Amino acid sequence: MIGNALKTVRKIRRKSPCSFISAGLVLFLVCFLGFNDKLLSHDAWVPASYRGHLSGYHNRDLRTIFLGGNVSRLQFKGTDNGRTAHKLFNFKNGRNLTATTELNLGKVSSQTDNLYLTQTDNDRKRRLPQAIIIGVKKGGTRALLEFLRVHPDVKATGPEPHFFDKHYHKGLDWYRSLMPETMRNQITIEKTPSYFITKEVPERIFQMSNSTKLVLVVRDPVTRAISDYTQILSKHGKSKSFQSSAFLRNDTTKINISWIVIRIGLYVKHLENWLSVFPLKQIHIVHGENLVTNPGEEVRKVQKFLGLEPVITDKHFFFNERRGFPCIKKKLKHKRGHCLDESKGRPHPRLPESVMSALRRFYRPYNEQFYRMTNIDFNWT
Ligand SMILES: Nc1ncnc2c1ncn2[C@@H]1O[C@H](COP(=O)(O)OS(=O)(=O)O)[C@@H](OP(=O)(O)O)[C@H]1O
Secondary structure, three states, X not given: OHHHHHHHHHHHHHHOHHHHHHHHHHHHHHHHHHHHHHHHHOOOEEEOOOOOOOOOEEOOOOOEEEOOEEEEEEEEEEEEOOEEEEEXXXXXXXXXXXXXXXEEOOOOOOXXXXXXXXXXXXXXXEOOOOEEEEEOOOOOHHHHHHHHOOOOOEEEOOOOOOOOOOOHHHHHHHHHHOOOEEOOOOEEEEEOHHXXXXXXXXXXXXXXXXXXXXXXXXXXHHHHHHHHHHHHHHHHOOOOOHHHHXXXXXXXXXXXXXXXXXXXXXXXXXXXXXXXXOOHHHEEEEEXXXXXXXXXXXXXXXXXXXXXXXXXXXXXXXXXXXXXXXXXXXXXXXXXXXXOOOOOOOOOOOOOHHHHHHHHHHHHHHHHHHHHHHOOOOOOO
């Protein structure tokens, strides 16, 4: 039979080469499509809470599903009155499902539901950050980054890249190589608190992208300075006293502005430099004290500023009495959460009241200018 078939094929090729080529083409398409379909079906069933490449998550009753990523086929398997039921979505040319896309799953619903996903183009790659936490040192920048990281649409660098202040000569490709891989719908973010006080940084970030979203966490400059000094003590062991560095000739009315620990707290001066390049609306300011007492509120505002779904809510936070700080649950269903390490929230040395009031007096006019510049009253004493 095979011999006869081969003979017929040879006959057609001799007599009509065109129809032979067309037949071959049709055969190829059939094979390719069939094979392709098999490839698609090789994707595994995954739990509905799967967040992997698609950063998908579902709401409590599992009747709708929210996904991010480009998907060509999405199948939902669950139960309907005890019977297995399927719901299939076919997106012919792929569909970019954003975090707000709602797909109606109809009656398919149960706790054991599974998702079957096929992505056309996940477009995973390293991207330059669209958002940067620019400071301020000791303001609570690590806490904010760790909180934001819980959001499925946020990817962050671990260590501080220090690209725009220390490693600028290495170029943007070097900077990009430090970034985590992201999907198109995800936001890449990094934090380097020294950017805030480095003169050249705003212009350099603007050159990278003038739409970069900037986040600044500020904290009472007096406690910030003591926090900074505490870090110096912990790194260098016994150090000069706070007073001997902060005041000239031990005179509490003569503040040593050239000491970096004092200078960082002149927020208005540094912000002026940023506002010569970026409009204020592109800089979101986080209230550092409120980030400790009401993290849910501050994170909600940051999510809004970054154009993210308000995934992280008050429910994600719990207060750790021993640490005296809020910690975060990566998933609501988790019993335990993630607290920052012991280098955050160190006990501060107690300074004499005369030193404290001299510092408060010194910072007050700068703080008031800062409130006016930002239109926010931080109420620092
Ligand atoms: N949730 C939570 N857990 C722990 N610590 C918290 C938290 N929220 C804010 N903070 C405050 O963050 C301060 C450290 O700030 P930074 O992370 O910006 O420091 S650094 O510039 O990266 O060194 C750190 O300062 P110190 O208390 O002086 O150590 C904390 O007061």
